[in-house]
Amino acid sequence: MATTARPSEVTGRPAPARLTGAQRAALRHVRSVARAGAPPPGALPPDAAGLLATVRDHARITLNFHPDRLLADGRTLAESLAEDGVYRSQYETGLSNGSRTAFPGGLRDGWEDALFGGAYHAAGVRPAERPKYGALNLRQYPDGAAPRFGSCHVRLRPAVNARATFCHNDSHLGPAHLGTADSFAPVLAALLAEQPDAAALVRTLPHAPAPASPGRSLDAYVEAQVHGPLSLAEDAEALVLDPSFDGTETGRLLAEVAARSGTEVEWHTGFALRPHEVDAEFRGPVMVPLAARICSSYARRGVLDAEVLGRAAASVVREPAAWAQWGSRDEVLQYVKQLWHVLVRFGHPASGGRGNA
Structure with missing residues (x-):
């Protein structure tokens, strides 16, 4: 049964979302692991308490996503999000x-x-109870903390941190450093060991302006798992879009749902490449001819961007036979995903940035 999260089980302050027993158990488990793995003396700077409080109260989780990818029912993610x-x-x-x-x-x-700790594997736990994945955008990158997972992102309100769990680097690696908003020390210590300048960045979080340039972060991030429901109206601070969707049906749907939910719409500068600019080594030699194939079919200006890649991905799902020379449906979708990584790593700005819509 869903219950309102009690302050003592999260960060000592009320959390507005209603959490199920499985979601509360997941938070408790990660918190206990984090407290058992507290960093040794000297691993954190003298102002560690202030840094941890700043992360808790001011850091934003971003959830990167591709809005035009097709769901199992044939709708795009943008259409699903626009519905409710x-x-x-x-x-x-x-x-x-x-x-x-x-x-x-x-x-x-x-x-x-x-x-x-098996919280989501107890009897009766529904798929809808599972966490949503994002990353902690401590550097306030305009393309989100983990753009490898999508061209657009939802920037959550800091209050959502109270029902999130965190790990240093991606969870598929079996991370050793876990945390919650009120037990974040192991993650912060691991982050500072890898990126010593992160302490200075955290200190400026409440007042520093966001950088204009994208972070292009493909591998280095603090992963966040958000437990409980996420709605734009209650939990989102902004919906940040790639400029390639400006003037498209996908962009219109996202702008409309943002307006209905009272969520700001922002635009980052995007990523664009011409086929001859695609690196042949970063994700393998197939990237160059695949970029040329996609651009010849879908790029009106001969430029590869997020929207063009999305149309190619939809074609792979709807008409896999047209892509048979490149491999199976799943193989080609993997190539398209890797080509997006190339765009993030090497792409030029697609626009000068539009700011708030």
Whole structure:
């Protein structure tokens, strides 16, 4: 049964979302692991208490997603989001821009069993109860904390941190450093060991302006798992879009649901490449001819961007025979995903940035 999270089980302050028993158990488990793995003396700077409070109260989780990818029912993610303003997990949508194994017995299922102490594997737990994945955007990158997972992102309100769990690097790696908003020290210590300048960044979070340039972060991030429901109206601070969707049906749907939910719409500068600019080594030699094939079919200006890749991905799902020379449906979708990584890593700004809509 869903119950309102009690302050003592989260961060000592009320959390507005209603959490189920499984979701509360997942938070308790990660908190206990974090407290048992507290960093040794000297691993954190003298102002650690202030840093931890700043992360808790001011850091934003971003959830990167591709709005034009097709769900199992044939709708796009943007169409689903526009219907009720609810952001759903990969267990509900059947869609993932990371590991495509979010089903009982799949790899993602096994990772979650270990990460959350079996909380989501108890009898009667529904797919809708599973967490939603994002990353902690401590550097306030305009393309989100983990753009490898999507061209657009939802920026959550800091209050959502109270019902999130965190790990240093991606959860599929079996991370050793876990945390919650009120037990974040192991994650912060691991982050500072890898990125010593992160302490200075955290100190400026309440007042520093966001950088204009994208972070292009493909591998280095603090992963966040958000437990409980996520709605744009209650939990989102902004919906940040890629400029390639400006003037498209996808962009219109996202702008409309943002307006209905009272959520700001912002635009980052995007990523664009011409086929001859695609790196042949970063994700393998197939990227260059695939980029040329996609651009010849879908790019009106001969430029590869997020929207063009989305149309190609939809074609792979709807008419896989047209892509048979490139491999199976899943193989080609993997190539398209990797081509997006190339765009993030090497792409030029697609626009000068539009600011708030």
